[in-house]
Amino acid sequence: MNRGTPGAAARPAALRPILRRQLPLVATALIFAALFGTAGWLYDGFFSVRVATGLLADNAFLGITAVGMTLVIFSGGIDLSVGAVIGFTSIFTATLVEKHGVAPGVAWLAALALGAALGAGMGALIHCFGLPPFLITLAGMFLARGVGFWINQESVGITHHVYERISGFELDVGPAFLTANALIFVAVIVAGYAVAHHTRFGRNLLAIGGNEQSALLMGLPIGAAKIAVYAVNGFCAALAGIVATFYTGSGNPSMGVGLELDSIAIVVIGGTLLTGGRGHMLGTFLGVLIFGTIQAAILFDGRLSAWWMRIVVGALLLVFILLQRFFLRKKR
Amino acid sequence: MKARAPVFWPLVGLAALVLLNAAFDRGFLRLTLLHGHLFGVPVDILTQGSRTMLVALGMTLVIATGGVDLSVGSVMAVAGAVSAVMLQGGHGLGLALAAAVGAGLLAGGVNGTLVARLGVQPIVATLILMVAGRGVAELIVGGQVIIIAHDRFEFLANGFLLALPFAPLLVVACYAATHLLLRRTALGLFIEAVGDNETASRFAGLAAARIKAFAYIFCGGCAGLAGVLAAANIRAADAYRAGENAELDAIFAVVVGGTALSGGRFTVLGSAVGALLIQTLTTTMYNLGVPPAVAPVPKALLIIGVTLLQSDRVGRWLGGLRRRAAA
Numbered sequence: 056m057n058r059g060t061p062g063a064a065a066r067p068a069a070l071r072p073i074l075r076r077q078l079p080l081v082a083t084a085l086i087f088a089a090l091f092g093t094a095g096w097l098y099d100g101f102f103s104v105r106v107a108t109g110l111l112a113d114n115a116f117l118g119i120t121a122v123g124m125t126l127v128i129f130s131g132g133i134d135l136s137v138g139a140v141i142g143f144t145s146i147f148t149a150t151l152v153e154k155h156g157v158a159p160g161v162a163w164l165a166a167l168a169l170g171a172a173l174g175a176g177m178g179a180l181i182h183c184f185g186l187p188p189f190l191i192t193l194a195g196m197f198l199a200r201g202v203g204f205w206i207n208q209e210s211v212g213i214t215h216h217v218y219e220r221i222s223g224f225e226l227d228v229g230p231a232f233l234t235a236n237a238l239i240f241v242a243v244i245v246a247g248y249a250v251a252h253h254t255r256f257g258r259n260l261l262a263i264g265g266n267e268q269s270a271l272l273m274g275l276p277i278g279a280a281k282i283a284v285y286a287v288n289g290f291c292a293a294l295a296g297i298v299a300t301f302y303t304g305s306g307n308p309s310m311g312v313g314l315e316l317d318s319i320a321i322v323v324i325g326g327t328l329l330t331g332g333r334g335h336m337l338g339t340f341l342g343v344l345i346f347g348t349i350q351a352a353i354l355f356d357g358r359l360s361a362w363w364m365r366i367v368v369g370a371l372l373l374v375f376i377l378l379q380r381f382f383l384r385k386k387r
Numbered sequence: 388m389k390a391r392a393p394v395f396w397p398l399v400g401l402a403a404l405v406l407l408n409a410a411f412d413r414g415f416l417r418l419t420l421l422h423g424h425l426f427g428v429p430v431d432i433l434t435q436g437s438r439t440m441l442v443a444l445g446m447t448l449v450i451a452t453g454g455v456d457l458s459v460g461s462v463m464a465v466a467g468a469v470s471a472v473m474l475q476g477g478h479g480l481g482l483a484l485a486a487a488v489g490a491g492l493l494a495g496g497v498n499g500t501l502v503a504r505l506g507v508q509p510i511v512a513t514l515i516l517m518v519a520g521r522g523v524a525e526l527i528v529g530g531q532v533i534i535i536a537h538d539r540f541e542f543l544a545n546g547f548l549l550a551l552p553f554a555p556l557l558v559v560a561c562y563a564a565t566h567l568l569l570r571r572t573a574l575g576l577f578i579e580a581v582g583d584n585e586t587a588s589r590f591a592g593l594a595a596a597r598i599k600a601f602a603y604i605f606c607g608g609c610a611g612l613a614g615v616l617a618a619a620n621i622r623a624a625d626a627y628r629a630g631e632n633a634e635l636d637a638i639f640a641v642v643v644g645g646t647a648l649s650g651g652r653f654t655v656l657g658s659a660v661g662a663l664l665i666q667t668l669t670t671t672m673y674n675l676g677v678p679p680a681v682a683p684v685p686k687a688l689l690i691i692g693v694t695l696l697q698s699d700r701v702g703r704w705l706g707g708l709r710r711r712a713a714a
Contacts, residue, residue, distance in 0.1 A: 133510065180691070184698045187648050189455070189510065191694070193635060194687040201684035208680060308680070316518055329511045362525035362626075369519020376507055376515070 079326025082378065083341045086324075086371075090345060094352040101355055104231040110347035111237035116141065116295040116302065117314060118240045118343040121321045122247035123291030125339045128322050129251065130284050131264035131331025132188040136177065136195035137292040137318055140170050141311030143203035144296025149211040149306020152218075159217045167293045173199065174289020178282035192285075196315070203308035210307040213300060221301050236298050243291065248336040250287075260284055264331020320372050321346050328379060345371070396696075397644050397660040404667050412674060424547045428670065433555040434545075436666030438463075438613045438620075440558045442633050443640035443658040444565060445495075445609030448602040450641050453582040453650025454502055454509030456603060459610040459637055461520025462494045463630030466614030468527040471535050471624030480539050484615060491611020492604055494520065499600030499607075517634070524626035533624045544619035554616055561609070566655055575653075578602060582650030639686065640665055643693050 095102030111118075120137045127134045144166045151162040177195045181188045225232040233241075251257040259280040262270040271277050300306050319329075325342030327334025349367050353359045408415045408428075418427035442459050449456045466487040473483035494516055501512035535541070546553040569575030580588040581595045589595045613633070618624045638648075644661030646653040665686065672682040695701050 180695075184695060184700050186694050186698055190638070190642065190648060190690065193638070194690045194694075197635075197683035197687035197690075201681045201687065204678065204680035205684070208678060316514065319514065320518060323511065329508055360525070360530050362522040362530065365522030366519050366526070369515050369522065372511075372515045372518060376501075376511055377505070380505055380507060 077335065079375075079378065080335050080338045080341070082375075083324060083326050083338050083345070087341050087345045087348065090348045090352070094348060094355065098352065098355040101352070104228075106351060108228070108231045108233055108237060110344055110351065111240055112234045113350070114343050114347040115236035115240035116299045116311075117317055117321070117346070118340070119243045119295040119298060120292050120314065120318045121325075121339050121343055122243050122336070123288035124315075124318045125247065125322050125325070125327055125334060125336055126251060126257075126260060126284050127188075127288045128319075128327055128329060129257070129260040129264050129331060129334055130281060131267065132181065132281070132284070133192065133319065133329075134174075134177075134195075134285065134288050134292075135189065135192040135315045136173070136199055137288065137295070138311035138314035139196040139199035139203065140173065140289060140292035141296040141299055141314060142308045143199040143206075144170060144293045145300045145303075145306040145310050146203050146206050146211065146308040147306070148297060148300055149213050150207050152213055152215050153211050159215055163297050166297060167290055170293025170296070171286045171290040174292075175282055175286035177289075178285030181285070182278050182281045200308070207306075207308060210305050212305045218301070218304065222304060236301055239294075239298055243294070244336070244340050247339075251336040256280060256283065261332055261334075264328075264333075266332070317346065317368070320368050324368075324371050324375050326375070326379075329376075394645060394654055394657040394660060397657050397664060400643070401660055401664045401667060404664065404671065408667070408671055408674065415674075420550065425550050425552070428674075430552055432663065432666050432670050434552045435670075436663050437554040437558045438616050439633070439636045439640055439666060440555075440659050440662040441561060441609050441613040441616065442637040443644070443662045444558075444562060444655065445606030446634075446637040446641050447644075447646055447653050447655055447658040448569075448578060449509070449606045450638070450646055450648060451578050451582045451650055451653035452599045452602045453585070454599065454602070455513065455638065455648070456495075456498060456606045456610075457510060457513040457634050458494060458498060458516035458520055459606065459613075460630035460633035461517050461524065462491050462607055462610040463614030463617055463633055464524035464626050465494065465520050465527065466491050466611040467618035467624040467629045468524040468533070468626050470540070470615050470618055471533040472527055474535055474537050474540060475533060480537070483540070487615045488608055488611040491607040491609070491614065493607070494610070495604035495607020496600075499603035502603060503596040503599040521626065524629070528624055528626050530626075532626075535618065535622050535624065540619050541622055542619075544616045554620075557616075561612070562655060562659055569655065574598075574601075579651055579653065582653070636662070636665055639690055642690065642697075645697075647697060 091102075100106075120141065124134060124137065147169070148159070148162045148166050151157040151165065152159050173195060177191050180186055180191050221235050224235045226238060251260075259270070259275050262273070262275055263277055263280060267277065296311070299310055303310075321342035322334070322339055323329055323342075324345055325335070325338030325340070327338060346368065350364060353361065353364055405415075415428050418425055418429065420426075442463070446456060446459065469490045470483045470487035473486050474480070478486075498513050498516060501507045501515070502509050542553060543557070544554050548556055569578070577588070577593055577598050580591065580593060581598050585595050610630075610633075614630060617629050640661035641658045642648060642661070643664055644654060644657030644659070646657060668685060668689065669682055672685065673679070
């Protein structure tokens with residue numbers, strides 16, 4: 056906390072600066088390697104390219120929301136509405152395509168626009184009125200979930216030929232193949248990496264998260280950046296909802312319940328500071344892989360029940376948060 | 388403008404909602420005495436809203452210290468699971484209750500340690516138990532819904548005492564005790580001081596970390612008791628669904644009740660009114676035939692409206708408009 060530890064400052068810098076700055080990222084990578092290695096050693100057939108590509112395909116929509124969430128958390132905010140937006144988007148596109156005969160492309164564009172608009176609206180409320188992001192996005196979550204159930208209370212299967220073609224799509228990569236969902240996920244991660252670490256927008260977000268007051272005094276466009284980041288996150292969540300319709304071949308208003316927590320957990324496990332201002336998109340990618348590995352390992356084992364997932368993720372969260380505290384203290 | 392009691396606007400909202408209901412449905416306010424028990428929609432609202440009121444009570448203190456506790460829903464599930472397993476194991480009701488509330492206090496202790504001692508952000512610290520707690524609850528009940536056949540246990544949630552429903556009475560007793568504890572001692576002031584400015588309160592000689600930890604432990608205990616009530620209400624421990632969205636409802640109740648999320652001044656009574664307001668809104672939706680799954684929409688609009696009204700900037704803006712109109 057605010058009590059400085061005098062001994063810490065005198066400690067010699069044993070690690071090279073670049074390595075020390077990226078230490079959380081290195082820790083995440085090591086944990087992923089250890090988890091995947093252990094699972095590969097324990098279970099026959101786990102250590103394969105098929106499982107690795109499966110990690111990408113099965114966690115595509117979770118991963119896409121995590122990318123948007125990373126950007127929001129960079130800026131020191133948080134967005135609890137992503138899971139509900141996934142549910143809303145999936146039932147929205149499914150109803151448009153199946154019940155109203157709208158072309159899938161048009162339905163996707165409409166869904167993406169709505170997701171971005173909801174995000175921008177929440178961002179505007181948060182920025183213009185100085186309201187807590189936590190509360191506003193909570194309201195956004197209730198709104199999106201309620202409207203999703205309003206559209207349709209039951210799951211709607213999609214039988215459009217475009218969907219058949221997408222779900223049948225496979226890109227051969229040596230011994231395994233990548234599905235359309237995995238490819239979209241990889242594309243979003245690459246785009247997210249570029250935005251976060253190679254654009255002015257990304258740097259503005261980190262500056263705002265680090266210290267909003269000094270970012271303002273430096274003349275950075277705080278309002279535009281904050282509203283934009285929630286819009287981007289809403290867009291990502293809507294895209295994740297569309298990917299979820301590819302994955303399940305249907306739209307369901309109850310899809311993505313609790314997904315916002317998983318997505319925040321992944322960002323934290325990826326080494327991004329929840330107070331904002333520090334983090335790395337690559338860490339989020341590794342976080343998704345860690346999450347997927349635990350899930351796959353539990354499936355492979357067959358004896359462990361699904362709720363172990365929650366406990367392990369909680370324990371990992373604890374480890375990373377304590378790790379972050381440790382680093383922050385050392386820095387002061 | 389004259390300063391009104393902070394509980395004024397939530398009460399106005401509740402009264403408006405009740406009048407609206409009574410105007411559309413003549414039977415809304417009717418109370419009947421059947422077999423020595425009081426029945427009617429207001430009694431239902433009180434009984435069903437009692438759990439949110441209880442969780443909101445603990446949440447008020449946590450929010451007053453400038454924090455938030457996201458884990459209350461999961462803690463409710465854990466407490467329900469613990470009480471069910473204890474009763475199933477042939478232990479007495481008292482022991483089962485103590486174990487369940489104890490589990491809640493323990494969870495609060497974990498949150499308090501993380502927030503107050505280690506200085507972790509409250510949202511993050513309580514997120515850990517929110518994620519892991521439900522898994523622990525599933526582990527305790529072995530992934531099954533445990534049916535509880537225990538008359539005195541069920542009495543806690545669905546029983547009647549002197550023609551009045553027992554659960555709201557229990558909750559009112561909790562509120563009264565908390566009010567006395569906070570306002571008849573300096574504890575309430577300490578909590579407000581810590582929430583207002585932690586550094587200043589520490590320089591003033593308050594054990595800020597201990598006061599914060601107390602708030603989380605108290606909140607955990609409230610959630611534990613609420614978990615028992617939830618399990619008693621459905622006569623089963625459902626680790627998966629128990630306390631679902633309880634944290635959201637509780638936070639809403641506190642905010643609607645007039646306690647600001649930024650910490651500092653708090654009103655325990657306001658949170659009770661806020662919880663009843665939310666429950667009345669839910670009941671209204673039922674009465675209007677709105678499917679329960681759509682019910683979150685008006686809740687969302689309510690919360691946006693209330694936070695906007697509480698925001699300083701909107702206040703200044705409205706003040707400017709009023710001045711311009713007067714000029």
